[in-house]
Amino acid sequence: MLTRGNNSKPNLVVFQKEYFFVMMSGIISGAIIFSGQIFANLGLSLFEVSTLPFIGAVAVLFPFILFNKKYSYKTKNIPLLFLYGLIFALCSLTQFGGLFFGVPIAIVVLLLYTQPFWTTLTSALILKEKISRREIISVLLVLLGVFILLNPQDISTIGQPLGLAIAILGGIALSGWVSVGSLLSKRGNDPVNSFFTGEILLLIFLALFYPILRLATQDQSIIHFTFSWPFWIWIFFIIFSLITQIANNLFFLYGVKKVSAVKAGVIMLLEPVSGTTLAALFLDQPITANIIIGGLFIILANYLVITQKNQ
Numbered sequence: 001m002l003t004r005g006n007n008s009k010p011n012l013v014v015f016q017k018e019y020f021f022v023m024m025s026g027i028i029s030g031a032i033i034f035s036g037q038i039f040a041n042l043g044l045s046l047f048e049v050s051t052l053p054f055i056g057a058v059a060v061l062f063p064f065i066l067f068n069k070k071y072s073y074k075t076k077n078i079p080l081l082f083l084y085g086l087i088f089a090l091c092s093l094t095q096f097g098g099l100f101f102g103v104p105i106a107i108v109v110l111l112l113y114t115q116p117f118w119t120t121l122t123s124a125l126i127l128k129e130k131i132s133r134r135e136i137i138s139v140l141l142v143l144l145g146v147f148i149l150l151n152p153q154d155i156s157t158i159g160q161p162l163g164l165a166i167a168i169l170g171g172i173a174l175s176g177w178v179s180v181g182s183l184l185s186k187r188g189n190d191p192v193n194s195f196f197t198g199e200i201l202l203l204i205f206l207a208l209f210y211p212i213l214r215l216a217t218q219d220q221s222i223i224h225f226t227f228s229w230p231f232w233i234w235i236f237f238i239i240f241s242l243i244t245q246i247a248n249n250l251f252f253l254y255g256v257k258k259v260s261a262v263k264a265g266v267i268m269l270l271e272p273v274s275g276t277t278l279a280a281l282f283l284d285q286p287i288t289a290n291i292i293i294g295g296l297f298i299i300l301a302n303y304l305v306i307t308q309k310n311q
Contacts, residue, residue, distance in 0.1 A: 019306050021255030022267045028248040030274025033109060034282075035240050036096050042233065045224035047213065050092040051206050052227075054199050056234075056241035061196045070190065077189045084184060084194065085201020087176040089209065092202060094170030101163025109272060111167035113146045118175030119265035127179060127261060134308050135262050142269045142301035149272055149294025178265045181249075182256040191253030195246070263305040269298055 098108040
């Protein structure tokens with residue numbers, strides 16, 4: 001949020017770094033679906049897109065965890081870390097899953113970005129956070145902004161019911177990622193440890209999910225898995241892991257030490273603004289009026305939550 005100095009005279013407004021961290025996480029997150037589409041275009045399956053980049057993230061962080069005791073976890077947080085890993089695995093599969101069942105990307109993203117609604121519910125009912133009127137208005141504004149930005153009414157088909165259900169589950173899973181990550185940071189678990197442990201558990205849960213996935217479908221665009229990819233694709237994996245996984249998650253986990261889950265959920269929806277910008281720059285997708293208007297609503301919602309005084 002924005003704070004003033006201790007004296008009574010008006011002075012420079014100071015921006016708390018935790019809000020900046022969450023904003024950076026939201027902006028970086030815009031590259032996730034964008035990069036996922038590139039991976040899919042290169043021929044990777046849903047399971048490969050959901051798994052291989054996280055193996056890279058674990059490999060990069062492992063030496064830091066092994067030789068630095070400050071990144072150890074708190075024993076009391078072990079059950080919460082297991083839940084975090086499970087939610088991580090669900091997020092990994094569901095954020096891309098709808099695309100593989102014929103749901104247009106705009107519909108998938110719209111359903112994923114119902115996250116602030118679910119986060120508000122879990123924050124009020126489970127985390128017992130006090131939700132202000134201003135935060136509720138911010139949630140409504142950000143959802144309206146996403147709807148305008150994505151313009152789903154222009155899409156002639158919404159895809160298979162299973163794909164829609166997966167995308168809705170993705171929105172709920174993202175809400176869980178926000179809420180449980182916030183709770184871990186506020187309970188004093190080191191953010192590097194939270195992310196690393198979450199990644200390890202994610203890979204374990206994905207390995208357990210894989211036989212079930214193979215029983216459910218024989219579609220190779222979903223279940224194919226191999227490590228035999230060209231060297232340059234592995235370089236892409238590492239870059240993807242460093243930016244969209246390690247930097248993104250650490251920015252978020254350090255930020256939510258002081259930022260509430262509801263506010264973080266709203267700020268994270270800077271993601272479609274940055275994702276749309278990336279698509280315009282690298283995929284030649286036009287910047288239309290609905291993108292500008294929707295983006296302004298999202299930025300306004302961010303302004304409202306960031307400038308709100310602590311209750």
